Amino acid sequence: MISIEVKNLSVFYGSFQALKNINIKIERQKISALIGPSGCGKTTFLRCLNRMNDLIDEARVVGEVFIDGLNIYEEKVDLLELRRRVGMVFQRPNPFPLSIEDNILYGLKVHRINDPKIMEERLIKSLEAVQLWPQLKNQLRKNALTLSLEQQQRLCLARALAVEPEILLMDEPCSALDPIATARIEELMFELKKKYTIVIVTHNMQQAARVSDFTGYFLLGELIEFGETHQIFTAPADKRTEDYITGRYG
């Protein structure tokens, strides 16, 4: 089943075109990885899917992005609800300088979910989902900035999960982490894909090969190729993809 369908998407920063006519269909409850050299537009693409590019004054988006059949670039779209449904985890862990509990409950408060029973339940559920609950259940009032980087990144993931999204966007979520922490986050992603559609940007091709079901290769703002990870890594259709994954790029 298709969760996200992107049609003829282009993005301009001023007069610079960062994405050129992207077309892609992203499967529900699968992990799709986006790879490509620095500056090719992976982050820009990801930020189109929850309209975070709206925050950048000079960014202009042309084209259509359908999520469950609804074009999110239509006028009447409820942006706040869109961003609840499409959660995002950033490259550097960015917990708020609040307590662990307040970080998790933030999304609930923002969406006016005030029932103490639901709040308690979501707090536990989302911390459990990222395997932080056993470690942190007795220090929920502690400032989130005192956690290790890996814990912070898990917390950010839990914060996104707390509002019960359908899609998770991850922009190089492991780039600030060591290899062991990275491996653990990857394991977590396998767990999460049972419930969520995951789109992950990564610089690390092994990571893409390990975790993803589908892989897309971006180059200079173009989507060169998108297909099953297995096929992309063993028999890429495009010469440029092959050059990149065999390390001949550049």
Added chain:
Amino acid sequence: MRGKENREKLIQLFLLTIALSAISILALISIFIFTEGLPIMFRHGFKKFLFSLDWYPSEGYFGLLPMIIGSLLVTAGAMVIGVPLGLAGAIYLTQFSSKKVRNLVKPMIELLAGIPSVVYGFIGVVILVPFVRENFGGPGFSVFTASIILGIMILPTILSISIDSLMALPPSYREGSIALGATQWQTVRMVLLPAARSGIIASLILGLGRAVGETMAVIMIAGNATALPRSILDPVRTLTSNIALEMGYVSGEHRQALFATGVILFIIIMILNTMANLTSKRMAS
């Protein structure tokens, strides 16, 4: 290597000396104020200074209560006007305005901070005093008028430091919040203001200090009467005005009484500062 280490040491020593001399100058000033002001307070009793209403220093009446109240009223009034305006302005300029507007307004705010207080006082006398007199009654020279002018005078301090502390926050806080579906205003209220709290409180303390300490503008517009005000439209004299108005001609006990005024001013500022610091600590935990 040796030479490098020695140079480090020398620089350290140099910086230490500068730091110490700055601190010791402050300490000396404080000691001077207290040695000049305390004896007379002991002689006549603290109660007389703090709680009696009559200020006729040449006849031995040293009641500073009207001035203490005057200072507190005018400062409180200035905060009531300056804090909401300053915070609202800082939030608007950092979160909602376009870059163009911000780049235009920020230098203007800094310019505002550089205007000498006598100019504010003059504007107060020429424009605000008659305006208050005609529209609200009373002599025009009043707590109310002084509060407005002082509120405007502390605006640049509150604005620019609050703006700096909001701008210093990593953009990732804002992005993280918006990405969860928060509105701009929720982001400001629930993430950015708490995160920038210490800087904002620092701006309020500095604004407070400026309001308590301001002298020239207050002398020009507050009316300087040594009686207790009955309403905010009555004139008052502040502690700082009291010193400035009389220091030109005093001698003997009268002179010491002005130092006693300084002692009380000093203590009030210490108390206000401590209170502000404590609230910020309480809010942090």
